[in-house]
Amino acid sequence: MINFFQPYAEYGGEWLPVLLDAMLKTTLLSISAFALAVVFGLLLWFCQASSAPSLRHFASLYVTVVRGVPLLAVLFLLYFGLPGIGVTFDAFTAAMLGLALCFAAQVAEVFRAGMMAIPKGQREAALAVGFTPGQCFAFIILPQVVRVVLSPMIVTFVSLLKDSSLASLITVDELVLTGRAMATEYFLPLQIYIAVGLCYFLVAWPFSLLSRRLAVR
Amino acid sequence: MTALLSVTGLRKSYGSVEVLKGIDFEVKAGEKIALIGPSGSGKSTCLRCMNFLEKPSAGDIRLDGERVGVRPGGRGDSERIMSDRQLAPQRAQMGMVFQLFHLWPHLSVLENVAIAARKVRRLSAVEARDLAMEMLAKVHMSHRASASPLELSGGQQQRVAIARALSQKPKLMLFDEPTSALDPELVHEVLKVIEELAAEGRTMLLVTHEIAFARDVADRVMFLDGGVIVEEGLARDVITTPREPRTQAFLKQIRH
Amino acid sequence: MNSLDPFLIILQGLLRGAGITAVVTFSALALGLALGFALSLFRQFSPSKLLHGLIDVYVEFFRNIPALSHLFILYFGLASLGFRLSSMGAAILGLGLIGAAVTCDIFRSGFKSLSPGQTEAALATGFTPLQTIFTILTPQAMRIALPSLGNFAVQLLKDTSVVSAIAAPEIMFYARSMVTSSFQTTLIYATAAGLYLVMSLPLMQAVRMLEIRYGRVK
Numbered sequence A: 001m002i003n004f005f006q007p008y009a010e011y012g013g014e015w016l017p018v019l020l021d022a023m024l025k026t027t028l029l030s031i032s033a034f035a036l037a038v039v040f041g042l043l044l045w046f047c048q049a050s051s052a053p054s055l056r057h058f059a060s061l062y063v064t065v066v067r068g069v070p071l072l073a074v075l076f077l078l079y080f081g082l083p084g085i086g087v088t089f090d091a092f093t094a095a096m097l098g099l100a101l102c103f104a105a106q107v108a109e110v111f112r113a114g115m116m117a118i119p120k121g122q123r124e125a126a127l128a129v130g131f132t133p134g135q136c137f138a139f140i141i142l143p144q145v146v147r148v149v150l151s152p153m154i155v156t157f158v159s160l161l162k163d164s165s166l167a168s169l170i171t172v173d174e175l176v177l178t179g180r181a182m183a184t185e186y187f188l189p190l191q192i193y194i195a196v197g198l199c200y201f202l203v204a205w206p207f208s209l210l211s212r213r214l215a216v217r
Numbered sequence B: 001m002t003a004l005l006s007v008t009g010l011r012k013s014y015g016s017v018e019v020l021k022g023i024d025f026e027v028k029a030g031e032k033i034a035l036i037g038p039s040g041s042g043k044s045t046c047l048r049c050m051n052f053l054e055k056p057s058a059g060d061i062r063l064d065g066e067r068v069g070v071r072p073g074g075r076g077d078s079e080r081i082m083s084d085r086q087l088a089p090q091r092a093q094m095g096m097v098f099q100l101f102h103l104w105p106h107l108s109v110l111e112n113v114a115i116a117a118r119k120v121r122r123l124s125a126v127e128a129r130d131l132a133m134e135m136l137a138k139v140h141m142s143h144r145a146s147a148s149p150l151e152l153s154g155g156q157q158q159r160v161a162i163a164r165a166l167s168q169k170p171k172l173m174l175f176d177e178p179t180s181a182l183d184p185e186l187v188h189e190v191l192k193v194i195e196e197l198a199a200e201g202r203t204m205l206l207v208t209h210e211i212a213f214a215r216d217v218a219d220r221v222m223f224l225d226g227g228v229i230v231e232e233g234l235a236r237d238v239i240t241t242p243r244e245p246r247t248q249a250f251l252k253q254i255r256h
Numbered sequence C: 001m002n003s004l005d006p007f008l009i010i011l012q013g014l015l016r017g018a019g020i021t022a023v024v025t026f027s028a029l030a031l032g033l034a035l036g037f038a039l040s041l042f043r044q045f046s047p048s049k050l051l052h053g054l055i056d057v058y059v060e061f062f063r064n065i066p067a068l069s070h071l072f073i074l075y076f077g078l079a080s081l082g083f084r085l086s087s088m089g090a091a092i093l094g095l096g097l098i099g100a101a102v103t104c105d106i107f108r109s110g111f112k113s114l115s116p117g118q119t120e121a122a123l124a125t126g127f128t129p130l131q132t133i134f135t136i137l138t139p140q141a142m143r144i145a146l147p148s149l150g151n152f153a154v155q156l157l158k159d160t161s162v163v164s165a166i167a168a169p170e171i172m173f174y175a176r177s178m179v180t181s182s183f184q185t186t187l188i189y190a191t192a193a194g195l196y197l198v199m200s201l202p203l204m205q206a207v208r209m210l211e212i213r214y215g216r217v218k
């Protein structure tokens, strides 16, 4: 036991700033990817709800593909694969884009489910008092959807945060890659990977708790 | 003749609120007793104490002379409340019918009625099935034996629930407002079944808001209010000529 | 015909990993389901507050840390203590332990959605608590859990791609190793993505059928 904790005492001071820096990078990547995922997801949601069959078909095809293909394959395709046909991204952009493309489907699903949770009568009552469909959506439906959607959106964010670790495999120097570099440098993989795990936990857990607090019902 | 069920000094508190404040009564074999009283007076609590779905805070409940739910303490030991596991054989001797039926939706109607015979009384599959069909016939539900409970009306569900309780071959039937969750037009079919059971000479303890039914079918009526039995006596007497002002007020109000 | 050649060669190369992908998926699924179900039973029905706490810690620990992180701890970390797991072993164990945390939550929400009346009716009929749990509650909780469990299986299949990072020879592993000896990177990774898609589709279809059958989709 002494042996296990001793490196933390010895190198803690050196590791902490490096890990904090990497944590920042992970958080930055996750937040920007999530923001983009919400934009893509809302677009996808509008496609799903659209009256144009071609948009609906596109949306359903998109969701099927994204649900069936691993994020890692998407990341490799974007970062290592696309240069083969002349499209090049830097690693961070590729990671952000890949995460956003994959999580857009989840975001759309969260909004779709949130929409279904609003009783039909709400819309009918709003139309009955004379709102236009647009007003009805903006003033009556959307505020309720946002409330229902908050908790699952946070769950989605935590998933994305965890999956951002895959960016290490396309050379983004976030937490896991930083951990790998440290593990080779110090030759203490157990202590270092546990520290890396705890870093994720420290960011993710508060969000998990929050999502449970906000869960409707 | 000794009582089949005897209850003495039954008390029940939730936190600092005492819901039952000392209840005593007896049910003789073959007797039908109706328990009436205003909402929140503790009728369900009292009934659920009989098979220890609610653990009484104090008191003594005996079925056929055997203490229910409590193991006598050993030397110097105080008596101990039984675990659900230890209670199972005693509960099996009392059939209970709930206000909201509580049929098991993953089982067919027939299986709902047969499963206790199989798992609790350890009958063979064939025996359990035959018994279940017999009980379903009693409640006029044989024709829906293979249906799912979810396909049935409330009245039909409640009749199946009665058959399920009967399949236990219980010494005593406990009913907790069996018709108060039903649409008015479905009440009659369930009351009719209960009346037929009463005519068979079964022992029953029945919580109900159906005053006329209590008067016609029960032998005795107990009026519960404020956690105590305010009045009890022959059904006809209590319901047509109540002595206590609180009973009078309750009956007057319920008739409107 | 000739233009198809490189694709077929790539596909052939990747298919060598498909078997391992399937093995890791099924093994981790089995471990995750069995352990997760056991945990959910103890969490839901054991009276021990200590056990509840331990299970909660387990679930939070595995659900708030990335799979990759767990795999590195198991594969590289434990090796430094002298517990050397094979890459397959670490992959199955890691994904299985994470899966148990996920399915524990899925089963629990199944149990929690049952009305207390179901239990009361069973106890009143004379069932023991264990009989109540296994004959009355579990079948119902399972049905409610099935669509979520199906989604979990689809996710797990995709997550196995991560174990290439600890050199388990599954699809992504072969994709990466082929890239080093070939310049057709786009085609290789697109084919790998397509292969996963083809493997997931039947599972996804099964989930859809479960959802329709058990009434989530109207």
Ligand SMILES: Nc1ncnc2c1ncn2[C@@H]1O[C@H](COP(=O)(O)OP(=O)(O)OP(=O)(O)O)[C@@H](O)[C@H]1O
Pocket (backbone or CB within 6 Å): B014, B019, B037, B038, B039, B040, B041, B042, B043, B044, B045, B046
């Ligand atoms: N689990 C519980 N915890 C706290 N209070 C309870 C609990 N169960 C019942 N009570 C309270 O005990 C009182 C009696 O409840 P009970 O359900 O026995 O009444 P009741 O006579 O059956 O009424 P009703 O006619 O509405 O069914 C009520 O005031 C109720 O709020």
Ligand SMILES: [Mg+2]
Pocket (backbone or CB within 6 Å): B043, B044, B045, B176, B177
């Ligand atoms: Mg009641």
